[in-house]
Amino acid sequence: MSLFDIIFTGSEQALAACKSIVEKTVAERGENAKVAFPGTAYSLPTIYAATGKKINTLAELKNVIPMIESLIVKEQNLEKALNAGLATAVAAEVIEACKYVGENTPYAEPCIGFIPDTVIRSLGVPLVTGDIPGVAVIIGEAPSDEEAAKIIKSYQTKGLLVFLVGKIIDQAINTKIKMGLELRIIPLGYDVTSVIHVVTVAIRAALIFGNVQPGNLAELLKYTKERVPAFVNALGPLSELVVSAGAGAIALGFPVITDQDVQEVPENLIVQKDHDKIAATSLEARGIKIKITEIPIPVGFAAAFEGERVRKED
Amino acid sequence: MQDELSYVKDETAIPSLLKKAKDDKIETVWDRALAMQPQCGFGEMGVCCTNCSMGPCRIVKISPDGPKKGICGATEDTIASRNFARSVAAGSAAHSDHGRDIAEALHYAAEQKRPIKDEKKLRALAEEWGIQTEGRSVEDLASKVAEKALNEFGKPFGHLQFVERAPQKRKEIWESMDVTPRAIDRDIVEVLHSTHMGCDADYRNIITAAVRAALSDGWGGSMIGTELSDILFGTPVPHEVEANLGVLKKDCVNIVVHGHEPTLSEALVLAVNDPDLIEAAKQEGAQGINLVGMCCTGNEVAMRHGIPMAGNFFQQELAVVTGVVEAMVVDVQCIMPSLPQVAKCYHTKLITTSRKAKIPGAVHMEFDEKNSVECARKIVLEAVMNFKNRTDNVLVPEEKVTGRIGYSVESIIRALDGITNTFAHQSGTVKPLVDAVKSGVLRGVAAIVGCNNHRVPADQSHVLLAKELIKNDVLVVTTGCGAHACIKAGLMSEDAVKLCGKGLATCCELLKVPPVLHMGSCVDISRILQLLAIISKYMNVDIKDLPVAAAAPEWMSEKALSIGTYAVASGIYVVLGVTPQITGSENLTKYLTSDMENIYGGRFEIESDPIKAAHKILDHIEVKRKQLDI
Numbered sequence A: 001m002s003l004f005d006i007i008f009t010g011s012e013q014a015l016a017a018c019k020s021i022v023e024k025t026v027a028e029r030g031e032n033a034k035v036a037f038p039g040t041a042y043s044l045p046t047i048y049a050a051t052g053k054k055i056n057t058l059a060e061l062k063n064v065i066p067m068i069e070s071l072i073v074k075e076q077n078l079e080k081a082l083n084a085g086l087a088t089a090v091a092a093e094v095i096e097a098c099k100y101v102g103e104n105t106p107y108a109e110p111c112i113g114f115i116p117d118t119v120i121r122s123l124g125v126p127l128v129t130g131d132i133p134g135v136a137v138i139i140g141e142a143p144s145d146e147e148a149a150k151i152i153k154s155y156q157t158k159g160l161l162v163f164l165v166g167k168i169i170d171q172a173i174n175t176k177i178k179m180g181l182e183l184r185i186i187p188l189g190y191d192v193t194s195v196i197h198v199v200t201v202a203i204r205a206a207l208i209f210g211n212v213q214p215g216n217l218a219e220l221l222k223y224t225k226e227r228v229p230a231f232v233n234a235l236g237p238l239s240e241l242v243v244s245a246g247a248g249a250i251a252l253g254f255p256v257i258t259d260q261d262v263q264e265v266p267e268n269l270i271v272q273k274d275h276d277k278i279a280a281t282s283l284e285a286r287g288i289k290i291k292i293t294e295i296p297i298p299v300g301f302a303a304a305f306e307g308e309r310v311r312k313e314d
Numbered sequence B: 001m002q003d004e005l006s007y008v009k010d011e012t013a014i015p016s017l018l019k020k021a022k023d024d025k026i027e028t029v030w031d032r033a034l035a036m037q038p039q040c041g042f043g044e045m046g047v048c049c050t051n052c053s054m055g056p057c058r059i060v061k062i063s064p065d066g067p068k069k070g071i072c073g074a075t076e077d078t079i080a081s082r083n084f085a086r087s088v089a090a091g092s093a094a095h096s097d098h099g100r101d102i103a104e105a106l107h108y109a110a111e112q113k114r115p116i117k118d119e120k121k122l123r124a125l126a127e128e129w130g131i132q133t134e135g136r137s138v139e140d141l142a143s144k145v146a147e148k149a150l151n152e153f154g155k156p157f158g159h160l161q162f163v164e165r166a167p168q169k170r171k172e173i174w175e176s177m178d179v180t181p182r183a184i185d186r187d188i189v190e191v192l193h194s195t196h197m198g199c200d201a202d203y204r205n206i207i208t209a210a211v212r213a214a215l216s217d218g219w220g221g222s223m224i225g226t227e228l229s230d231i232l233f234g235t236p237v238p239h240e241v242e243a244n245l246g247v248l249k250k251d252c253v254n255i256v257v258h259g260h261e262p263t264l265s266e267a268l269v270l271a272v273n274d275p276d277l278i279e280a281a282k283q284e285g286a287q288g289i290n291l292v293g294m295c296c297t298g299n300e301v302a303m304r305h306g307i308p309m310a311g312n313f314f315q316q317e318l319a320v321v322t323g324v325v326e327a328m329v330v331d332v333q334c335i336m337p338s339l340p341q342v343a344k345c346y347h348t349k350l351i352t353t354s355r356k357a358k359i360p361g362a363v364h365m366e367f368d369e370k371n372s373v374e375c376a377r378k379i380v381l382e383a384v385m386n387f388k389n390r391t392d393n394v395l396v397p398e399e400k401v402t403g404r405i406g407y408s409v410e411s412i413i414r415a416l417d418g419i420t421n422t423f424a425h426q427s428g429t430v431k432p433l434v435d436a437v438k439s440g441v442l443r444g445v446a447a448i449v450g451c452n453n454h455r456v457p458a459d460q461s462h463v464l465l466a467k468e469l470i471k472n473d474v475l476v477v478t479t480g481c482g483a484h485a486c487i488k489a490g491l492m493s494e495d496a497v498k499l500c501g502k503g504l505a506t507c508c509e510l511l512k513v514p515p516v517l518h519m520g521s522c523v524d525i526s527r528i529l530q531l532l533a534i535i536s537k538y539m540n541v542d543i544k545d546l547p548v549a550a551a552a553p554e555w556m557s558e559k560a561l562s563i564g565t566y567a568v569a570s571g572i573y574v575v576l577g578v579t580p581q582i583t584g585s586e587n588l589t590k591y592l593t594s595d596m597e598n599i600y601g602g603r604f605e606i607e608s609d610p611i612k613a614a615h616k617i618l619d620h621i622e623v624k625r626k627q628l629d630i
């Protein structure tokens, strides 16, 4: 199957999942049930930023589905593939929003789920100054707990903000990695869809710090690409859904580095099977250079220069 | 009279200059094309034969009682295929003689210990050809490589060295058809022999001979020309260049170098930078000397030195009409014999330099490769001394654009290195390009090559085709007058990215290249073959399996026919915008446009509408993608 077809398939799966969960939630709670993420002025941030519309009720949430459908056009070109990736992101937001309907608190320790605006405001300054040189989003499962710990720590020692999604959270716990916002390691959730909670961090950064107007999708994507130094590490077997979510990341300008066999896309989707090199590969792919002097002397300091882009011919 | 405007609206004709030509009573190619209407149907269909003095013979198709055979008994199939094959042979001969001259130039350069610009490439080629490199001086190596190259033209046994560059499956196809090129001159001569009266009468067999002669061009003469030119004069690297007739300068001595072989133009590049000659120009009242290039030799010096690209085939007369050209210096191929008449109306000196191409009415100053710089100096001095003869009747057009060119295979691979990940990939391969294509970000690659021709709107066919392809995420590579057309239309500028589909635009931004890559002159189409061979080998498939295509939307010369034929025989789908003179034979037409695909994997397509041509190419590319399961 062509890469684009994998993406389309994943997006259709996301759409189907989204439809059924909305239906189920409506059946349980009624169309007028309130929809909101906790602690944000940006409603459902992905949908708000993309369309300029705030979603308040399940009825309104239901209306987002045709928009997702319209983003999935199965034509073989990059533009359509990236749109399908965005469709998956929107579908993920809808699914996650359903989890929060009513007074639900769907996420429990250690997972954080939705991240409130206050946190984003506090992260903004260090991101702009480069004190946080990058944002690593690790999805899936490393081949062993030790490998997982090694990768996470390699980012932590360089001061990056690390978000974890999926089994890697357990792997971090097993290896006694301390997690929490101040430690810059944030476990989001076990479902793939919980990755949207880091996507909305980038999106709200664009709205808050970039002054991007809600509804101006092109500007939004430009801001995330140019200003939010994030990337994704997709570890372990890749479902179509993960690949299509990856396309969403690429649409936002975030490269995806995976340890699985998949058709590479130069600079955007890179295969790195050597887990010792995943961090270096990722930092180079996102063009992240580590400001060595500003790092509080951490363990594993010697690795700090790995992110430098060194060309053989230079 | 036909509607004159249908010729005049062509983009390549700068309106202000065309008007001036009219005012000055200059007859141009457009006027002559108009005067020629209607053109002879027998020739147009390829069913006129003059191969012996029993003829001329013609096959009459339109009425039942006209002759159906030549006096010797040759059928329409025989006559049309013989004509086609002879054209291919002529095209191959032109390119190959060009290649031979470069090989000779390398030989003399070695003998006279003149500098060899790309030693690395010289060594690599020597190794490829099994020449011992260790402990050899550059001169020694250059002379050995030149000798080996010169032997390619007439060696008695074996096949051409560059055949080895082709992927294995391709070589097997050639072997099975017995078309593996052997020695360049021999393969050309064989076409002339078998198309003599009373020889080969089987149209398929005649085309097979033509294929062999064409392959001798692409994988022989042209490839030798390109490779040895790079060795001698340097392998092109990306840089900015100006294009169109606006590059002429009112206050300078303008020299237009026109033709094909870089030996002459390279020597001119040296000569125009000679301080004595610049001083002489200033003495004559000029600000300096402005060298600009036209057609393929223009491509050569633009690719290597950033010399402005003054224009393409249909602009050669208009260049003189500006009234500011002190000398148009020409060597061989695509030089309109009308030029002396145009030059006569102004002060311009048309200077011929090759004993292979003299034109009545021109000044002949023979270029001697053994004495190249001295010859070039004399020519430049002639131009400088002509500055004072300029009249007030001048018009320097405003049309001028900038573009980025210089995409040799080497610089393409270097650009690709820029988007590899140091920790995940090797450098020096075509992997990023293959990945872009396999992932679907790029749908494929198409080559746009060839000339100008009054039968289709000149330059527009190149440009519309290129625009439609890049809009649909197909990377375009171009050479020859197609490259001139594309750069003039701004397709090699940074802004051109705006005309691309998202996939191609993304690639261009990452690679920092324009969506239309200028790969050089007509002989440099061998660079495209080389690139395709590298990609095929990397992907472990044959060239015919790749999602690629080629087009010659405005082709006119026999060289273009040879190019088209070697491309088809190399497995490439080739769209011709101008119908070749074959339609009098249905069998031949079917053979070229259909049967050949079963044999070689490539075929000719005829489509004069550039947008339709683009969509045929896109369809072809999608079929190939399906077959590759990507």
Ligand code: SF4
Pocket: B049, B050, B051, B052, B053, B054, B055, B056, B057, B070, B071, B072, B073, B074, B079, B196, B197, B198
């Ligand atoms: S070769 Fe045959 S067809 Fe050609 S001119 Fe002679 S007689 Fe006529």
Ligand code: SF4
Pocket: B295, B296, B312, B313, B333, B334, B449, B450, B451, B452, B479, B480, B481, B482, B522, B556, B557, B559, B560
């Ligand atoms: S493209 Fe055609 S017209 Fe132009 S220089 Fe080459 S052969 Fe001549």
